[in-house]
Amino acid sequence: MRLEWMVHARQRLDERGISESLVQKTVREPQQVIGHGAHRIFQTRFVDSKRKKEYLVRVFAEVRRDAVVIRSVYRTSKVHKYWRPE
Structure with missing residues (x-):
């Protein structure tokens, strides 16, 4: 699947020190x-x-037929707040 990046998402990578990989x-x-x-x-x-x-x-994204568009990304230490039990 092809990944596309919104400018906002690229900026957040740099600001927050998150690797693209x-x-x-x-x-x-x-x-x-x-x-x-x-x-x-x-x-x-x-x-x-x-x-x-x-x-x-x-990673906040929009899933399209031909690509996934990455809209924003962040890292948080509040794992328990966002993690959904399975």
């Missing part, structure tokens, strides 16, 4: 997907080795 992996191999239809939130939990703390990467 982490976002790509989160979209292609999400641990959790929230939402139905075209608008979805892809989520992946990970541990920051420097801080030794668990974080959640949330």
